[in-house]
Amino acid sequence: MLFRIPLSVFTLTVILANCPVILAGDLRTVVSEAVYVMADRDTLASAKEAALLRAKQKAIEQAGVYVESWFTDASRETATDSRHTSSLVIRTIAAAITETELLDQESSITEGRPSFYVKIRAVVDRTHLAEAVRRLRLEDRFASHLQQLKTENSSLKAELSKLTHELEDYRNNRSPVRIETPDELVQRAFKTSRLSEKVLLATQAINMNQQLAEAYVVRGQTYLKAASATKAREGPDTDFDLFIRMASDDFSRALAIDPYQTWALLGRAELHSLQGHPAESLKDYRRLLDIDPLFDLARQQMTVLAIHTAKNQMAARRWIQASTTLDSLLGDDPLPSWVPYQVEAYLLRSRVRRALHRQKDALEDLNMLLAALPLHTEALLQRGRLYETLGLTGEAISDFEQACALGLKAACRSSS
Numbered sequence: 001m002l003f004r005i006p007l008s009v010f011t012l013t014v015i016l017a018n019c020p021v022i023l024a025g026d027l028r029t030v031v032s033e034a035v036y037v038m039a040d041r042d043t044l045a046s047a048k049e050a051a052l053l054r055a056k057q058k059a060i061e062q063a064g065v066y067v068e069s070w071f072t073d074a075s076r077e078t079a080t081d082s083r084h085t086s087s088l089v090i091r092t093i094a095a096a097i098t099e100t101e102l103l104d105q106e107s108s109i110t111e112g113r114p115s116f117y118v119k120i121r122a123v124v125d126r127t128h129l130a131e132a133v134r135r136l137r138l139e140d141r142f143a144s145h146l147q148q149l150k151t152e153n154s155s156l157k158a159e160l161s162k163l164t165h166e167l168e169d170y171r172n173n174r175s176p177v178r179i180e181t182p183d184e185l186v187q188r189a190f191k192t193s194r195l196s197e198k199v200l201l202a203t204q205a206i207n208m209n210q211q212l213a214e215a216y217v218v219r220g221q222t223y224l225k226a227a228s229a230t231k232a233r234e235g236p237d238t239d240f241d242l243f244i245r246m247a248s249d250d251f252s253r254a255l256a257i258d259p260y261q262t263w264a265l266l267g268r269a270e271l272h273s274l275q276g277h278p279a280e281s282l283k284d285y286r287r288l289l290d291i292d293p294l295f296d297l298a299r300q301q302m303t304v305l306a307i308h309t310a311k312n313q314m315a316a317r318r319w320i321q322a323s324t325t326l327d328s329l330l331g332d333d334p335l336p337s338w339v340p341y342q343v344e345a346y347l348l349r350s351r352v353r354r355a356l357h358r359q360k361d362a363l364e365d366l367n368m369l370l371a372a373l374p375l376h377t378e379a380l381l382q383r384g385r386l387y388e389t390l391g392l393t394g395e396a397i398s399d400f401e402q403a404c405a406l407g408l409k410a411a412c413r414s415s416s
Contacts, residue, residue, distance in 0.1 A: 036054060101120060340373055
């Protein structure tokens, strides 16, 4: 049976009492603790990471900052098995915690199951967190519209067919009836679930105001989804090419009106990726993040694309190209708050740098990763092997022993 306990959207406004908090400008240092009970499918390392995550969440609550987040606990139990998973919106923890120090950790048995206790000292950046909350609220219409397009696959085939037929009207320059204001039409386009109606409403708004960048973005997002669905169902290439061309035109028009339209840049980056042009896609993601470093959706998608591209380059032993790809994602001055969400990228770049005989740079990546996730077993194993290469035997043994204690058998063999 699956039990879901949604804590929904909650607002935290905390007044501390008897909490060890040290003020330092816009930073707050807090000490927090948490306990996590291990489920059947958990590993020792994942259970300890879950306890650490909860301790970080409590640290943010103790910092006394207004926060909005979405937290879901899910438990699955059968006669022979149980599983527990948790998810927390990136921005709640990633933007706030700039430094974490593990003070204490213990294990015990709770109702027949292993449980893990951790105590941490965390530095919370209140300014960064406040900006993150502001960014979450900003332009949520585009985010919800994009999510709507991604979740409406059940009726997509019928809508695609109708949309394809209605495109003839637009090619022949038949102007729809002008109703409502352009802004009202765009709002209706955001809300409707029918693809053809989204296109019709956005086109009406554009006919009334050709400088309305939002209308081009909404229509471009719709064409982009239609192109993606056409490719997935292996429809005619002419349909795919048509949707790609129209989406590209709309995003380009939006950017001509407003060069800083981040959602248009996001759409164009997705178009490049859909067409198999990862380098162009990464350029648009980088430009977007230069404009708005807190655009999490773009950073997430760029991370996925960069990792996939780098893996292909590494498989072909094109180490310099792989290094360039990962550098475009991580940069020389990485965001500490994003390190836990780019773990694979740091591990890959460390491997690439070792292949390029840049051992110190490889060590820097692993140190950065372990500063954010001190219990990450693969990072401990890789750093131990790198220490061996550098002749630092004591440091290598320490990393191997810690990874072995966390359940990584390969580290146990290395430590022996």
